[in-house]
Amino acid sequence: MSLNGIKQVLYDAMGLKDETIGESALTNAVQRRLASLNLDTKEKYLDTLKASKDEIQALIEEIVIPETWFFRDLEPFKALARVCRDIAKTRNVSREPIRILSIPSSTGEEPYSIAMTLLEAGIGPESFKVEAFDISHVSIAIARKGEYGKNSFRGQQDARVVNKYFNRIGSIFSIDDLPRSCVSFTQGNIFDERLLPGVGIFDIVFCRNMLIYFDQEKKNFAFRKLERLLKMKGYMFLGHSEAGIVPATEYTSYPHPRSFAFIKEKPRKTTIAGEISGKAKAKPRVATAQVIGKKNQTNRKPVTQKKSVSEAHNPTAGNTPVPVNLLDAARKYADNGSFSEAMELCEQFIIQEPENAEVYLLLGIILNAQKLPNEAEEYFRKSLYLDPKQPEALFHLAYLLESKGEFNESERMKERAKRLKGAA
Numbered sequence: 001m002s003l004n005g006i007k008q009v010l011y012d013a014m015g016l017k018d019e020t021i022g023e024s025a026l027t028n029a030v031q032r033r034l035a036s037l038n039l040d041t042k043e044k045y046l047d048t049l050k051a052s053k054d055e056i057q058a059l060i061e062e063i064v065i066p067e068t069w070f071f072r073d074l075e076p077f078k079a080l081a082r083v084c085r086d087i088a089k090t091r092n093v094s095r096e097p098i099r100i101l102s103i104p105s106s107t108g109e110e111p112y113s114i115a116m117t118l119l120e121a122g123i124g125p126e127s128f129k130v131e132a133f134d135i136s137h138v139s140i141a142i143a144r145k146g147e148y149g150k151n152s153f154r155g156q157q158d159a160r161v162v163n164k165y166f167n168r169i170g171s172i173f174s175i176d177d178l179p180r181s182c183v184s185f186t187q188g189n190i191f192d193e194r195l196l197p198g199v200g201i202f203d204i205v206f207c208r209n210m211l212i213y214f215d216q217e218k219k220n221f222a223f224r225k226l227e228r229l230l231k232m233k234g235y236m237f238l239g240h241s242e243a244g245i246v247p248a249t250e251y252t253s254y255p256h257p258r259s260f261a262f263i264k265e266k267p268r269k270t271t272i273a274g275e276i277s278g279k280a281k282a283k284p285r286v287a288t289a290q291v292i293g294k295k296n297q298t299n300r301k302p303v304t305q306k307k308s309v310s311e312a313h314n315p316t317a318g319n320t321p322v323p324v325n326l327l328d329a330a331r332k333y334a335d336n337g338s339f340s341e342a343m344e345l346c347e348q349f350i351i352q353e354p355e356n357a358e359v360y361l362l363l364g365i366i367l368n369a370q371k372l373p374n375e376a377e378e379y380f381r382k383s384l385y386l387d388p389k390q391p392e393a394l395f396h397l398a399y400l401l402e403s404k405g406e407f408n409e410s411e412r413m414k415e416r417a418k419r420l421k422g423a424a
Helices: 002-014 023-037 042-051 053-063 074-090 109-120 137-145 159-165 177-181 216-229 272-277 326-335 339-352 357-369 373-386 391-403 407-423
Strands: 098-102 128-134 166-169 172-175 183-187 202-206 230-237 251-253 261-264
Touching: 002 023, 002 042, 002 053, 023 042, 023 053, 042 053, 053 137, 074 098, 074 109, 074 202, 074 230, 074 261, 098 109, 109 128, 109 159, 109 177, 109 183, 109 202, 128 137, 137 183, 159 166, 177 183, 202 216, 216 230, 326 339, 326 357, 339 357, 357 373, 357 391, 373 391, 391 407
Parallel strands: 098 128, 098 202, 128 183, 202 230
Antiparallel strands: 166 172, 230 261, 251 261
């Protein structure tokens, strides 16, 4: 089938899994390109696609839908400020500025958030540089223009920071010249060998929620490219569901809860053939409790000292280890209103099972209970992405959307949930 051929061209070009794009979304995108090129069949379009890199890029532009906002998840930015202040203590950053890679940069909200975070941390604009890349020409053009609507401010923004770094004209917020001067934007594809061919050139790689869209082969290839770009003792920031790919033999976790930041400690041992093939020989061992700044099991504190949350829930911890169901323990903490402890356990669980829908559902419930609807919505949608047949997640999302006045989508969610419950 020609649609399968189109999927393969896209996979080769940008690494997206079939389920990430969605059959209907791809079909609609192809139909728009057919109309634009005055072609009448998918077969003809596939021939055009294979013969033209420009057309591949045009189809990518149809498929890529930016979904981001300023200061999305606050903890990584808090950790970033700490990291950069520490770097500034150990070297003259006015002579050797901190280099930060932001990829994917989407429409610019994340790299500009990085710049504003460092400016607010007292790091001067001459002391750092954010180099932002995205696969979409359209997104890069929007980022360079630097003009945003209120949808880009739907997270937990500090009104003082917004007023300080944006010029508002009506409903449009234009980024100020100071953070703008700290960020450069370039169109680029992580799978393009010509993109950033250097080694060890960045102090920090900020790459959140890109790897989740790739299958294991492409994910490993992209991660290896990112780590080649990162200096030894540099910092890698990933999304919460991507931490499982980080090898504990080469990285240690930065001790800041919910930052999902890792310090590159050792060079990867690999063969040239392994680098070229882009295929993993075995699933790497990952950092587990280290992600929240805990000690390794080999360095466990004596039982008489303060225990971690997971140890406290396991009465035999420190003696003969007994497996703990972290998710059940997290639910019990959440039921008792101990939300920080529940989220800590959820983070540990995500490292072990990054594609478990139930943990994201629980995180959504916790965040909703803490009056953080935008963050809760993100987790509910992540849960449904991993498992669309969850009535509970659908109902939670429906009522959250209803509270925001999005009544039509709320009703659709409720209807889906009722159908699923009826079929059970």
